[in-house]
Amino acid sequence: MDKFREAFREEAHELLAELETSLLELEKEPGDEDLIGRVFRAMHTLKGSSGMFGFDDIKKLTHDxxxxxxxxxxxxxAVNSALIDMTLRACDEVKKMVEAEEDGEAVPESEAALAIxxxxxxxxxxFRGEAKPEAAHDGRVPRADEEKKEGNAHTYRISFRPAADxxxxxxxxxxLLNEVRDLGLCDIVARTEQIPSLNEIDPEACYTGWEVMLTSEHDINAIRDIFIFxxxxxxxDIEDITDDSGDEEAREDRKLGEILxxxxxxxxxxxxxxxxSHKKIGEILVESGVVGAEKVEIALAEQKHVREVKQRKQVVEAAAxxxxxxxxxxxxxxxxxxxxxxxxRLSQISTQRNDPLLIQVAEEVERLMADLRDNTMSIRMLAIGSTFSRFERLVRDLSAELGKDIVLKTEGAETELDKTVIExxxxxxxxxxxxxIDHGIEAPAVREAAGKPRQGTVLLAAEHAGxxxxxxxxxxxxxxxGEAIRAKAIERGIIAPDAELSERELYALILQPGFSTARKVTSVxxxxxxxxxxxxxxxxxxxxxxxxxxxxxxxxIILKLPLTLAIIDGLLVRIEESYFIMPLSAIEECVELTNADIARAHGKCIAEIRGEIVPYLRLRDAFAxxxxxxxxxxxxxxRINGGRVGFVVDQVIGGHxxxxxxxxxMCKDIKTVSGATILGDGTVALILDLPKIVEQAEREEAVGRNNSRY
Amino acid sequence: MFELVEGERGATLTVSGELTIQNASVFRDALREWVEKSDVLHLDLGGVTDADLTCLQLVCSAHRSMMNMKKNLNMASGLPGSIIKTAREAGFVREHGCRGEESNNCVWIIRDEVGK
Structure with missing residues (x-):
């Protein structure tokens, strides 16, 4: 049973996330029926599931x-902000109730939940008190979708013959038939056998009847309502012909004759x-005069309909x-x-042995391995949209708290990233x-004074780049x-008063620990x-x-992240007999460094690369x-923290x-190495954390400078 | 709205405009007259801009009347979109004629449309 309760918790989290997104959208579009329907359905499902798994408090709350x-x-x-507020608070409360259960706490019905x-x-x-007098005159026919039985499709056979007049x-x-079509998967066959010859026909009379096969999640009353007038x-005549087992399989296999x-x-x-006899059953039946061709047509339509329902079901099941x-x-x-x-390793050995058969197998394994790796990685990929939608709530609540008018716009919510990265x-x-929200966007009055719209915008965008x-x-x-940042950095001793910094380097200073130019500390x-x-x-x-x-x-602020953390594209380099991996994401190019280049720099660790002076670090020195x-x-x-830095190695071997x-x-204190990998021949290569190596070098240089002063 | 041309291979009745209940009586009368007069009637509905159930019923009726009289009714230039749309909505489009083998030339067997 616990497994099922766990499944409910997972489902509840998803439903709550969906609810929150829908509610925030609904706040912007209060008349959107689709959104209202989404909120209702999510709440309805939450209520149903919570009741089923014994979360009675959640069921009571969601029911209201x-x-x-x-x-x-x-x-x-009507939908208004107060209602959305109340519902969002209710969602928070439900979330707490679900989480309390997760932690194994007994959950007494909280005061907040009772109040909500x-x-x-x-x-x-x-509302009922106010609306009663009007409701009495309402006489409204309930909309068909109000009687929808969610996730519970039924197949109906409808015979409809209007009066001639x-x-x-x-x-x-x-x-009317079009309205029936709107209820679900529908096959309609006209019965025209009563249409008389031209000498007898009244051109303004209806001689046609219909046989309709409908598979729908709506109940029989929704169908009757269409014909109410x-x-x-x-x-x-409406007959629910859904198999009791809910299984259409048996029906599909039923032959035409059986249907008739x-x-x-x-x-x-x-x-x-x-x-x-051996003729087709439909032809035989018509020829024999046992049944009219039209009835065969109707039965064929039923057969086709059921087959289609089953096919769709299979597609849905396959996609589930x-x-x-x-x-x-x-x-x-x-x-x-x-x-x-x-x-x-296999590829390396096969190349060394130069055995064509072994090479062939190794290549085949390599190809399959690449597919397997890509497929496995893709399973872990999630759309970043789920994370984005959480921020809508954050922006809404924080901007209200700070008295600002801010809207969050998102782009590329469908962009996929490794689950671990997203987390x-x-x-x-x-x-x-x-x-x-706090420092960037100004108060509405300030914005207006600066000639900007009162409403500020925060854009959150994601896109793939390689x-x-x-x-x-x-x-x-x-x-x-920039000036305030510079002043603060000088005050804190992060930079020298005469330091020359590019705009990019200046802004990068705000990433330093404890750096804030905010004059006041807010809760945000x-x-x-x-x-x-x-x-x-x-x-x-x-x-x-x-x-x-x-x-x-x-x-x-632009963040560039690897798609996954499990396997990365690296550049394999060698110093002496040791191998290292540099993450390819940060690398711009590789160039030679000769003794002549070193001589030209007069002992300084700089090189001129494409007309630009680039400082470099010799990794053989860094690792002694x-x-x-x-x-x-x-x-x-x-390119590290906005600046160009070179790393000198003995040999660049290639992509890996x-x-x-x-x-x-044991190695958790070694900051300059972020991990390790095993090469084809079993050798271990360390994965370098390039920004940390630069930081360490800068620290050592600063210490050296200070020591030389004394 | 109705135009009849008599040729060597039968008469052609060309109909244009709206074939709805408002014109149903006129349409019935035109059909009745020329079904009586012709052994082979080519019905050209290409110019019909709107059609309703009465139109479909009259086409069906004309076809049946001619079959009963051992005459031929042909659709001269295929059915226009307006009629096909109504025929689909009304469930008239089918795979077999309503009278078995002898009606394989049923007006409503619209191969391309079935299954759409």
Missing amino acids: IENVYDMVRSGKM SGAFRSLLED IFLSGTNPLL VEDQCTL VKRGDISEPDLRKILD SIRVPAEKLDRLVNMVGELVTVQS KLNDPLVHLIRNC AHVVITIRDDGAGLD SGRGVGMDVVKKGIDALQGTIEIISKKGKGSS FAGQRPAIEQIVTT QTVIKSMGQ
């Missing part, structure tokens, strides 16, 4: 809310007699998802990682958006104040921890941050290799699909 939204759905009650329940009940009572009342039977002018027998159009002995615990996926990815390593991205994004995802957080607020931000958290978070994701800002116009450096080395240039292995607890 559902009642109110039922009124909204039927157009009797009461508020929804009194809202309904107040139906046109005289202004009724067009085709419009013509019930005195027609013969209507079941419909009472022919008798079973007649059918048996006819089956002795299954829920798999995340750990199982992680294990799968680990195993695929191991396989990638083994496969690369770890949440905190940095929260901080960035908080900063936009093996990376670029996430942009842009606001149209005040922009960063200003403590100078936010951007530090962002930097740490993004570093941990092997990502980069770029800040672009224009005073008075706004700022953009004792041997002689080769006459020709390689500089791998990278790197399965990341963690270094374990």
